[in-house]
Amino acid sequence: MFTWFHRFGSAPFVYRLCDVLAPWLAAAAALCLLAGLWLGLVVAPADYEQGESYRIIYVHVPSAWLSMFAYVVMAGASAVFLIWRLKVADTVAAAVAPIGAAFTAAALVTGSFWGKPMWGTWWVWDARLTSELLLLFLYFGYMALRNAFDTPSAAARAAGILAVVGVVNIPIIHFSVEWWNTLHQPASITKLDTPSMHISMLRPLLLMTLGFQLFFFHHMTVRVRNGLLRREARSRWVLELARDRRDGSSRPGLSGRSARAGTALGTTTGTTTGAGTVDREVHRA
Amino acid sequence: MNTMMGTLGEFFAMGGYALYVWTSFGLSFLLIGGVATFAGLELSRTRRQTFARALARDGDKERSAAPVWGAS
Numbered sequence: 001m002f003t004w005f006h007r008f009g010s011a012p013f014v015y016r017l018c019d020v021l022a023p024w025l026a027a028a029a030a031l032c033l034l035a036g037l038w039l040g041l042v043v044a045p046a047d048y049e050q051g052e053s054y055r056i057i058y059v060h061v062p063s064a065w066l067s068m069f070a071y072v073v074m075a076g077a078s079a080v081f082l083i084w085r086l087k088v089a090d091t092v093a094a095a096v097a098p099i100g101a102a103f104t105a106a107a108l109v110t111g112s113f114w115g116k117p118m119w120g121t122w123w124v125w126d127a128r129l130t131s132e133l134l135l136l137f138l139y140f141g142y143m144a145l146r147n148a149f150d151t152p153s154a155a156a157r158a159a160g161i162l163a164v165v166g167v168v169n170i171p172i173i174h175f176s177v178e179w180w181n182t183l184h185q186p187a188s189i190t191k192l193d194t195p196s197m198h199i200s201m202l203r204p205l206l207l208m209t210l211g212f213q214l215f216f217f218h219h220m221t222v223r224v225r226n227g228l229l230r231r232e233a234r235s236r237w238v239l240e241l242a243r244d245r246r247d248g249s250s251r252p253g254l255s256g257r258s259a260r261a262g263t264a265l266g267t268t269t270g271t272t273t274g275a276g277t278v279d280r281e282v283h284r285a
Numbered sequence: 286m287n288t289m290m291g292t293l294g295e296f297f298a299m300g301g302y303a304l305y306v307w308t309s310f311g312l313s314f315l316l317i318g319g320v321a322t323f324a325g326l327e328l329s330r331t332r333r334q335t336f337a338r339a340l341a342r343d344g345d346k347e348r349s350a351a352p353v354w355g356a357s
């Protein structure tokens with residue numbers, strides 16, 4: 001029943017899935033971002049209160065949204081890793097940390113550049129800004145903790161616990177504008193049925209957010225593949241991928257090993273059983 | 286031509302908020318694009334090195350193991 005789920009614990013399956021998805025995600029992200037930029041910077045009218053400065057929203061809100069989304073992915077993957085000892089989940093968690101930090105930094109910087117002309121200040125210790133800054137430190141802490149241990153498994157566990165505990169910050173960021181009514185304006189995309197923005201302004205915002213989201217998933221496929229290759233450099237499936245690449249055979253699909261790798265396996269069974277057992281051990285976590 | 290230059294100028298002026306708008310977009314692009322570019326380069330390097338090492342190890346193993354394998 002749960003076999004489909006178990007496949008996501010298999011490093012070669014996840015690697016191939018990433019390989020297949022990456023170009024489509026990249027193309028879709030580029031389309032959304034280009035359309036969003038055009039509609040947001042050129043087509044959408046100026047705001048009656050904030051003039052042209054409001055256009056910062058088209059990079060600020062997607063960055064801020066993804067900064068939280070990436071954290072939830074990181075915390076969720078860490079929880080899966082801690083509970084089920086699934087090493088692939090740890091690879092995913094480690095993969096999203098740097099880009100999450102980049103989104104957070106972008107949200108803070110763009111917020112600052114929006115706050116200066118509109119609020120008259122670069123920074124204020126407002127609940128939303130402070131909790132977002134805390135999020136940046138959580139990302140930094142997570143990455144620092146991963147590098148602070150000599151044994152990778154200890155690093156993964158410690159960093160995973162930090163990620164899971166830090167997730168309490170996410171609802172605080174989200175509801176901060178409702179709980180503490182200070183300088184930061186309330187959410188822009190809340191009610192899609194009766195939106196607080198005109199459709200000509202809302203459409204590019206949704207496109208940019210979707211573009212950021214797709215870009216994030218594409219970035220995930222890049223970093224996850226990198227992490228899997230590093231972690232399982234000595235495993236059987238990496239050798240098969242290397243052979244496929246060397247022999248220039250067509251890309252293996254999701255279904256598993258290519259016919260070529262299969263024959264190679266047959267001819268060298270006696271010499272490669274060692275690698276095979278390593279492979280299995282690694283996958284079991 | 287003049288009007289086109291005018292509209293372009295207007296576009297880049299962003300109603301007087303050029304500094305804030307373009308810096309926001311520019312810095313975000315640098316931050317996020319920088320991390321993404323670094324990750325892309327890292328993946329291609331990891332791929333090259335990991336695959337080369339795996340093939341080299343495999344070659345060693347086949348060479349050293351072949352006579353034994355043939356004898357048994």
